[in-house]
Amino acid sequence: EVQLVESGGGLAQPGGSLRLSCAASGFTFKSYLMHWVRQAPGKGLVWVSRISSDGSDTSYADSVKGRFTISRDNAKNTLYLQMNSLRAEDTAVYYCARGGVVPMWGQGTMVTVSS
């Protein structure tokens, strides 16, 4: 079964850090571009970042550039999102998603930034 399972969400203080993980299974992870997408409470989907299949190329939304870092470990079939200097407006459910012709989504992990 093709699956993406996120973890690492939780409560963080403003200015703090969190590291999200996304474990992939059921497909050849190293062959796919991967994304992080977030959804603030009651709001729509917003793209955050993407990484090429070999990890050599990344891009970010302006709202997270310089604060978030996307990475992957193809040997462990895992995608990461390191989130630093967190702000209240980063509060959202974070989804990892497979790119390519047939995208697919994980179930999401909630990140709350609050003092």
Add this chain to the structure above:
Amino acid sequence: QSVLTQPPSASGTPGQRVTISCSGSSSNIGSHALNWHQQLPGMAPKLLIYSNNQRPSGVPDRFSGSKSGTSASLAISGLQSEDEADYYCAAWDDSLNGWVFGGGTKLTVL
């Protein structure tokens, strides 16, 4: 402000046909495949239509997609109560070098 433009809401009665529009630009819809995602209340998004008009396995043929130039649309025929959800269009964008989404359309089955 989303890069792709969708109506915020749509509605229909059971059995009706409804359409949801999505408009973009040459850097996204005009150059790349358009996908539609369905998000049921309290759930993660799920791929509904890919490559403009292809249905993943398990998606009923009541759902269909089309694209022309920099616009696309999702049609749902034989509307059912379980179709009540948020629908998002999405495409790759050359300027952003990532995905862009529509703001989402909340479909209500009356």
